[in-house]
Amino acid sequence: MIDMPQQIPTQFRDMAEKNFEQAREAFLGFIGAAQKATGSADAIPTPAKEAVTKAMTFAESNVNAAFDLAQKLLHAKDVQEVFSLQAEFAKTQLEAIQSQAKEFGESAQAAFQSIAKK
Template identity: 60%
Template sequence: MVESIYQIPTEVRDFAEKSVEQARKAFEGFAGAAQKALDTSGEVPFGLPNAKDVSVKALSFAEANVNAAFDLAQKLVHARDPQEVFKLQSEFVQAQLKAIQEQTKELGATFQRPTTKS
């Protein structure tokens, strides 16, 4: 069997893995602060119906999409060869396109839902 020329030193992989984890934690802090701000604020301005619901849903979609990108980065750090990198990237793009289609439908439905005031 031929050795892969795609050998990345362990130190580089470790550094990349730690960097991805640090970025994920930083984003989680940001997302948590944004969620807290939405939870403690009143209705989102501009008088748009369901604006707060749309904002909360959009934030949750953004979190899911960024977490998917972090998951991809984590997998790429451990990829054994360029073929695996291309496979992982292709799977990610396909999954994200599907997710974005679903998210768009869900946001549209939330926007069109009649508001109910208590």
Template identity: 50%
Template sequence: MNNLNLEIPAEVRDFAEKTVDQARKAFESFVVAAQKATAQSEAAAESMASSAKEVSSKAIGFAEANVKAAFDLAEKMVHAKDPKEILAIQSEYLKTQVAAVQEQAKSRGEAVKKVVTHTTETK
């Protein structure tokens, strides 16, 4: 065999070492940025889920209140003595429900606005 004495020059080794070091630092910076982005994304998703849960809970609460009011109406109407009393009961129910639905719509709108505002702020 030939006795080749091939030695890598010190300049090439220094250059390779610097290149590896720069690549390592660039990768570490990328990992840190990816971790920050992931954390922000997770926080936004958790906040969005919490807000969506709040909106859903309100909607269920409103539905429950409206159904209860309808049952209360039915109970009152069953005990009415004449058509005039039925009309009075029904008229009062309609006034009450219109006010309740308006308040519910306002509350739902505020909750949805909160979700949308928070979502756009986290982007």
């Protein structure tokens, strides 16, 4: 059986922290540009624009949750904590995605009804 170290080396943590911050900054720049583009797209009908905005909000929330998990994993003390954090994340995200799907479905239905009335 392979003997795996229980501690994550400091050099690895430092490198991962730097890469993590670069990835988060890149994502924030991307989502900001996408929100700006959606907000200024006058050709998109209001119900569709609201649906796109809601989808982007959900995507941003989900990616931020993944970044939060990554941040916690960077500071995990051992493999056991990594597994615990991952299990907690999976449970929380499943609940969030179910809620988001329900809310998005309701929003889409309202948008379709709004368009149908015209």
